[in-house]
Amino acid sequence: xxxxxxxxxxxxxxxxxxxxxxxxxxMVVRQPxxxxxxxxxxxxxxxSSLMGTMAxxxxxxxxxxxxxRHQEAWQASPRRFKRPEYSPFLESLLPYVVGKRLxxxxxxxxEDIRRAISLAEEFKLNVLLSGANEAWRVVEAVKKARLPxxxxxxFKPPLxxxxxxxxxxxxxxxxxxxxxxxxxxxxxxxxxxxLTSYGLTKVDDVLKNTQAAIKAGLPREEALxxxxxxxxxxxxxxxxxxxxxxxxxANIILTSGEIFEEKTQVKKIFVDGQMFTPKKxxxxxxxxxxxxxxxxxxxxxxxxxxxxxISLELDQQGSQVTGTATVMxxxxxxxxxxxxxNALAFTIQTExxxxxxxxxxxxxxxxxxxxxxxxxxxxxxxxxxxxxPQD
Amino acid sequence: xxxxxxxxxxALTGLIMAPALAKGSDLLIKNGKILTVTRGxxxxxxxxxxxxxIQAVGTDLQAPPGIRTYDASGKYVMPGxxxxxxxxxxxxxxxxxxxxxxxxxMADVLNxxxxxxxxxLSGGAxxxxxxxxxxxxxxxxxxxxxxxxxxxxxxxxxxEAFRTLKFALGENPKRANRSDADEARYPQSRMGVKALIRxxxxxxxxxxxxxxxxxxxxxxxxxxxxxxxxxxLRLEVLADLLRGKLLARVHTYRADETLEFLGLAREFxxxxxxxxxxxxxxxxxxxxxxxxxxxxxxxxxxxxxxxxAEGIALSAAYCTRQGILVSLNSDGGERIRRxxxxxxxxxxxxxxxxxxALRLITINPAIQLxxxxxxxxxxxxxxGDLAVxxxHPLSAYARCDLTVIEGEVYFDRTAYLQEREEAAKRAKAPxxxxxxx
Numbered sequence: 093x094x095x096x097x098x099x100x101x102x103x104x105x106x107x108x109x110x111x112x113x114x115x116x117x118x119m120v121v122r123q124p125x126x127x128x129x130x131x132x133x134x135x136x137x138x139x140s141s142l143m144g145t146m147a148x149x150x151x152x153x154x155x156x157x158x159x160x161r162h163q164e165a166w167q168a169s170p171r172r173f174k175r176p177e178y179s180p181f182l183e184s185l186l187p188y189v190v191g192k193r194l195x196x197x198x199x200x201x202x203e204d205i206r207r208a209i210s211l212a213e214e215f216k217l218n219v220l221l222s223g224a225n226e227a228w229r230v231v232e233a234v235k236k237a238r239l240p241x242x243x244x245x246x247f248k249p250p251l252x253x254x255x256x257x258x259x260x261x262x263x264x265x266x267x268x269x270x271x272x273x274x275x276x277x278x279x280x281x282x283x284x285x286x287l288t289s290y291g292l293t294k295v296d297d298v299l300k301n302t303q304a305a306i307k308a309g310l311p312r313e314e315a316l317x318x319x320x321x322x323x324x325x326x327x328x329x330x331x332x333x334x335x336x337x338x339x340x341x342a343n344i345i346l347t348s349g350e351i352f353e354e355k356t357q358v359k360k361i362f363v364d365g366q367m368f369t370p371k372k373x374x375x376x377x378x379x380x381x382x383x384x385x386x387x388x389x390x391x392x393x394x395x396x397x398x399x400x401x402i403s404l405e406l407d408q409q410g411s412q413v414t415g416t417a418t419v420m421x422x423x424x425x426x427x428x429x430x431x432x433x434n435a436l437a438f439t440i441q442t443e444x445x446x447x448x449x450x451x452x453x454x455x456x457x458x459x460x461x462x463x464x465x466x467x468x469x470x471x472x473x474x475x476x477x478x479x480x481p482q483d
Numbered sequence: 484x485x486x487x488x489x490x491x492x493x494a495l496t497g498l499i500m501a502p503a504l505a506k507g508s509d510l511l512i513k514n515g516k517i518l519t520v521t522r523g524x525x526x527x528x529x530x531x532x533x534x535x536x537i538q539a540v541g542t543d544l545q546a547p548p549g550i551r552t553y554d555a556s557g558k559y560v561m562p563g564x565x566x567x568x569x570x571x572x573x574x575x576x577x578x579x580x581x582x583x584x585x586x587x588x589m590a591d592v593l594n595x596x597x598x599x600x601x602x603x604l605s606g607g608a609x610x611x612x613x614x615x616x617x618x619x620x621x622x623x624x625x626x627x628x629x630x631x632x633x634x635x636x637x638x639x640x641x642x643e644a645f646r647t648l649k650f651a652l653g654e655n656p657k658r659a660n661r662s663d664a665d666e667a668r669y670p671q672s673r674m675g676v677k678a679l680i681r682x683x684x685x686x687x688x689x690x691x692x693x694x695x696x697x698x699x700x701x702x703x704x705x706x707x708x709x710x711x712x713x714x715x716l717r718l719e720v721l722a723d724l725l726r727g728k729l730l731a732r733v734h735t736y737r738a739d740e741t742l743e744f745l746g747l748a749r750e751f752x753x754x755x756x757x758x759x760x761x762x763x764x765x766x767x768x769x770x771x772x773x774x775x776x777x778x779x780x781x782x783x784x785x786x787x788x789x790x791x792a793e794g795i796a797l798s799a800a801y802c803t804r805q806g807i808l809v810s811l812n813s814d815g816g817e818r819i820r821r822x823x824x825x826x827x828x829x830x831x832x833x834x835x836x837x838x839x840a841l842r843l844i845t846i847n848p849a850i851q852l853x854x855x856x857x858x859x860x861x862x863x864x865x866x867g868d869l870a871v872x873x874x875h876p877l878s879a880y881a882r883c884d885l886t887v888i889e890g891e892v893y894f895d896r897t898a899y900l901q902e903r904e905e906a907a908k909r910a911k912a913p914x915x916x917x918x919x920x
Contacts, residue, residue, distance in 0.1 A: 140578060140580035158711075158713050203636060230635055254598070
């Protein structure tokens with residue numbers, strides 16, 4: 093499993109883990125693996141827009157090249173050249189910009205794919221495209237660029253997509269029928285790719301959505317490769333992972349039947365040769381949850397700009413919280429929902445002027461009241477919601 | 484709501500069905516009244532497009548068999564409309580976290596899925612310059628697009644166009660109409676705006692000289708061991724302005740400020756492609772003419788803020804007659820679909836001839852954008868970009884029926900209305916027998 097930092101333009105570096113137990117150090121297969129870059133923006137400071145982000149990325153890559161030139165010149169002839177001032181930021185970019193280690197661009201929509209391709213070409217970076225669930229729409233460009241793809245198994249149309257902006261019916265149809273066909277379309281175009289859980293909030297959706305991709309035309313054989321040998325190859329670990337071969341790590345799963353069949357159950361899992369037996373998940377709602385969020389909530393967001401109504405439809409399973417938020421008539425999915433004790437956090441992803449924005453909520457739950465604050469591009473706002481009684 | 488949704492659904496169909504072409508197509512437009520703009524009017528004529536290029540404009544043209552033919556009998560055929568200044572097809576308009584953002588490029592933030600592209604086509608528009616906003620004294624680089632709805636954004640970019648950089652003077656960059664939150668930002672006055680631009684140009688000049696010295700050293704007979712100066716993208720773009728590789732497009736309202744900017748252009752030796760909006764242009768026509776700088780304006784939209792108070796509806800026609808190159812712009816996704824109405828107003832306000840009026844939305848903006856060799860009129864050798872109207876496009880009753888880019892039909896009103904009707908039927912059908920698709 094490649095675990096990557098999520099937020100910011102230069103999000104940070106990822107680590108490859110074997111899920112072999114509870115000791116973190118023992119889990120690490122490779123560290124660091126890649127530099128992760130998002131086409132995100134800053135709030136209030138530069139770059140505050142996507143166009144600024146593109147310029148800032150270019151400037152950072154140029155500065156890293158410049159820094160490397162200076163370092164090299166000074167080390168070669170310290171008498172002639174001034175010692176360059178140390179920059180931790182540029183120093184950490186060097187292996188990726190000059191050393192050609194993996195750079196992973198998160199590309200939620202077709203335009204982001206185009207942007208990543210142009211940066212990869214301009215700066216000769218060793219790039220993987222992640223997310224890319226609109227790769228089918230720019231398949232010719234992707235083919236030409238020959239960049240490996242880490243395709244997300246989340247089939248929600250991106251917020252910039254026309255499919256996301258024409259009401260629930262179109263959006264649902266796109267999610268059920270159009271976007272699941274992305275892997276099949278790429279396969280048909282002769283591209284190899286990995287399938288990833290990026291963008292999914294429920295663990296079960298990995299298998300469920302792989303099945304949907306197969307139903308939409310992805311050959312099973314390709315689906316299996318996309319979850320094993322292709323990612324191993326893309327991440328440069330195919331000598332040790334990705335297939336059942338003598339000498340590779342003993343990471344194996346045993347199932348009751350054909351791996352992508354709906355009724356198939358995972359019986360045993362071996363990681364680094366250690367055996368794990370999956371436990372049956374407790375039925376939803378069971379267990380001693382401190383508070384229950386599942387249901388409808390209504391309340392207000394109070395900001396210096398005024399008050400707006402907000403309503404939430406939440407579904408809580410253990411610490412995982414999913415659902416939708418409706419603000420000023422716009423219904424959006426909530427993401428990164430997490431309940432820990434009585435502390436609740438989630439984000440609402442939306443889109444303003446073609447630019448993705450996220451509003452993050454942090455607060456607490458006390459029986460039938462959710463209270464906290466929401467960070468918005470206009471500043472912080474207080475939020476208070478009450479549970480709508482069920483009859 | 485229902486209609487709106489239907490419309491979107493159909494626009495979507497258009498997106499999916501869009502032609503997948505590498506190069507232009509073939510098309511013969513027959514028997515229309517041909518308004519060439521630069522070569523007069525053919526009362527009954529044809530336009531033949533081969534591989535996306537106009538092969539001939541004339542009468543009784545014979546097309547090789549198999550070529551798609553459109554019967555324009557009783558209709559008017561004009562060059563595709565060109566919008567010299569808009570903000571459609573973008574993810575974001577301003578990088579407003581700084582006052583000089585010359586490094587940002589609108590070509591980086593294209594959004595091929597902006598519905599404004601489709602609605603613009605429905606008004607005969609085929610080419611548009613989509614620009615950085617006016618939040619900063621020095622904004623970003625603009626991009627010229629062919630409005631090829633359904634094609635990937637990079638296929639829309641017109642690489643032949645001038646490279647241009649947006650500047651903005653007056654109320655917008657000094658944040659006169661903003662909330663208190665912006666008060667801290669320099670500049671807060673018109674003198675500040677000019678001083679800031681001048682400061683940045685001086686920095687760019689020093690940067691350029693630094694690079695010139697470096698390159699001269701490197702190319703000399705005994706080059707010293709030197710490291711190149713740091714590449715600064717912001718100054719790089721401004722240096723290109725000073726080198727004449729890039730032109731200024733300047734958002735300006737008042738005559739005095741406009742003249743001051745021309746002073747800056749003279750001082751630093753850079754070129755202005757065109758002044759934007761400029762409601763007070765009629766006050767300074769001799770100066771504009773002398774500088775050889777045109778304008779990109781609205782017709783009868785003024786007084787929406789203090790600095791727009793002195794606009795007049797006659798300005799576009801008056802400036803045209805004074806020998807200034809004038810174009811009309813939409814500044815957004817709405818007016819872009821009825822620029823022919825805007826041009827029509829100059830027949831009333833200023834009594835321009837039909838040809839002069841059409842020039843404002845065709846060849847004039849083409850010249851300003853540096854694309855007049857390929858678009859802006861119906862002439863053999865130019866791109867097959869045209870619009871067919873039911874009436875004279877300057878008539879108040881005009882309606883665009885067909886829009887063509889490089890020989891390919893991107894908007895066909897009849898086909899579109901038919902699709903819409905069918906979609907409406909499907910939407911009404913009971914879910915179990917098909918439902919909305």
